[in-house]
Amino acid sequence: MQVLAFDVFGTVVDWHGSIVREMQALYPAVDANAFALAWRARYQPALARVRAGAQGWAVLDELHRAMLEEILPRFGLAHLSEAERRQLSRVWQRLDAWPDSVAGLARLKTRFIITTLSNGNIALLTRMAKRAGLPWDCVLSAESFQAYKPSPAVYRGLARVFDLPAQQLALVAAHHEDLAAARDCGLRTAYVERPLEFGASQVKDVAPQPGNGLHASCLLDLARQLGC
Amino acid sequence: MQVLAFDVFGTVVDWHGSIVREMQALYPAVDANAFALAWRARYQPALARVRAGAQGWAVLDELHRAMLEEILPRFGLAHLSEAERRQLSRVWQRLDAWPDSVAGLARLKTRFIITTLSNGNIALLTRMAKRAGLPWDCVLSAESFQAYKPSPAVYRGLARVFDLPAQQLALVAAHHEDLAAARDCGLRTAYVERPLEFGASQVKDVAPQPGNGLHASCLLDLARQLGC
Numbered sequence: 541m542q543v544l545a546f547d548v549f550g551t552v553v554d555w556h557g558s559i560v561r562e563m564q565a566l567y568p569a570v571d572a573n574a575f576a577l578a579w580r581a582r583y584q585p586a587l588a589r590v591r592a593g594a595q596g597w598a599v600l601d602e603l604h605r606a607m608l609e610e611i612l613p614r615f616g617l618a619h620l621s622e623a624e625r626r627q628l629s630r631v632w633q634r635l636d637a638w639p640d641s642v643a644g645l646a647r648l649k650t651r652f653i654i655t656t657l658s659n660g661n662i663a664l665l666t667r668m669a670k671r672a673g674l675p676w677d678c679v680l681s682a683e684s685f686q687a688y689k690p691s692p693a694v695y696r697g698l699a700r701v702f703d704l705p706a707q708q709l710a711l712v713a714a715h716h717e718d719l720a721a722a723r724d725c726g727l728r729t730a731y732v733e734r735p736l737e738f739g740a741s742q743v744k745d746v747a748p749q750p751g752n753g754l755h756a757s758c759l760l761d762l763a764r765q766l767g768c
Numbered sequence: 769m770q771v772l773a774f775d776v777f778g779t780v781v782d783w784h785g786s787i788v789r790e791m792q793a794l795y796p797a798v799d800a801n802a803f804a805l806a807w808r809a810r811y812q813p814a815l816a817r818v819r820a821g822a823q824g825w826a827v828l829d830e831l832h833r834a835m836l837e838e839i840l841p842r843f844g845l846a847h848l849s850e851a852e853r854r855q856l857s858r859v860w861q862r863l864d865a866w867p868d869s870v871a872g873l874a875r876l877k878t879r880f881i882i883t884t885l886s887n888g889n890i891a892l893l894t895r896m897a898k899r900a901g902l903p904w905d906c907v908l909s910a911e912s913f914q915a916y917k918p919s920p921a922v923y924r925g926l927a928r929v930f931d932l933p934a935q936q937l938a939l940v941a942a943h944h945e946d947l948a949a950a951r952d953c954g955l956r957t958a959y960v961e962r963p964l965e966f967g968a969s970q971v972k973d974v975a976p977q978p979g980n981g982l983h984a985s986c987l988l989d990l991a992r993q994l995g996c
Contacts, residue, residue, distance in 0.1 A: 601931065653894060653895070653898060655894070662908070663929055663931060665906075666883070670905050678894040680890070683929070701911070
């Protein structure tokens with residue numbers, strides 16, 4: 541195995557906790573947990589519209605902004621200025637890493653090429669990594685292939701970029717549907733437990749499921765399992 | 769200015785010296801200087817054929833391999849096996865950095881997003897960076913835009929990826945034609961002196977030319993000029 545490709549939102553960074561913290565600081569009257577969940581709830585439907593061709597290609601920064609516009613009135617934030625909306629919509633570039641992520645990636649990087657393989661756009665992933673200290677060797681994105689996961693074009697694109705047989709690549713993710721789609725393209729798969737991805741009010745079932753070659757409690761555990 | 773985009777071959781890494789050292793170690797009977805220059809002499813014509821549409825899109829690893837096949841007989845290396853040819857053609861992934869590059873990039877990275885903007889393909893740039901310790905924030909390539917520099921699609925693609933006005937971006941390169949094409953797309957430009965890019969037998973004229981906003985003797989000098 542030569543390349544470890546990582547899902548990012550939820551797997552490497554804590555989108556729920558980061559958005560909650562930013563909302564509590566900026567708009568303390570808003571239910572930050574409900575706000576974060578409402579924003580993210582529009583994510584899969586928005587990607588599905590692009591995948592289905594109902595909407596032309598748009599990078600995730602644009603989709604996040606459009607989703608934000610849709611939920612602002614419901615949370616009493618219809619009065620936000622253009623600058624405030626833009627600043628808030630870019631919170632996805634300022635997400636904090638899970639506590640094990642930086643150290644885990646640093647260890648995995650000693651033996652493998654570590655790359656993002658995220659639906660986040662390249663600029664979003666680059667700015668996030670710079671702020672959070674994520675030591676990627678490479679930044680690949682849905683944007684690189686103009687297709688959103690779980691479209692096979694993304695996983696096949698990864699194999700084409702590295703000119704490797706699919707079994708030399710692994711996807712690391714906290715989401716079974718992402719891993720299943722990667723496996724359908726011949727990649728190895730590693731599941732990472734992130735029980736608090738949606739916050740403490742919606743604890744995720746992280747029980748092992750068949751099919752994944754590796755199941756890790758965090759990225760440090762994954763590094764240990766892979767001998768790093 | 770937010771993003772510094774770097775030409776790589778010749779600007780950040782020493783392709784001539786690296787190929788000479790590898791050839792001297794592997795095939796000491798060959799004139800390593802002539803071999804390196806002959807290989808690189810086929811580079812611009814190969815890219816020009818792709819830009820002109822005379823050849824379909826092919827990544828640089830493929831073009832390097834095809835150029836290598838063309839020159840092997842002339843240097844008495846027609847007997848190389850497939851494995852030897854493949855290994856040698858990948859020397860471009862194993863190029864050594866100029867002595868100032870790693871420290872210069874590390875300093876520039878403290879104030880700017882630093883990304884490749886190279887005709888090398890993504891896997892080549894990723895493997896090179898990992899081996900040489902180049903601390904890129906992002907890996908962008910001709911491959912990202914399916915166009916070779918100096919095609920405007922590459923410089924405009926950079927601005928589109930980062931969603932920034934062109935004057936927030938600068939190209940750093942040791943080649944005036946690359947810089948001129950970037951300037952035509954609105955980017956700032958920084959020339960870096962690499963007098964030995966083609967070896968000691970063909971010392972390059974590195975005198976300042978009008979048009980470039982910055983002119984640096986090396987990447988540490990560029991960092992100093994930019995206050996890093």
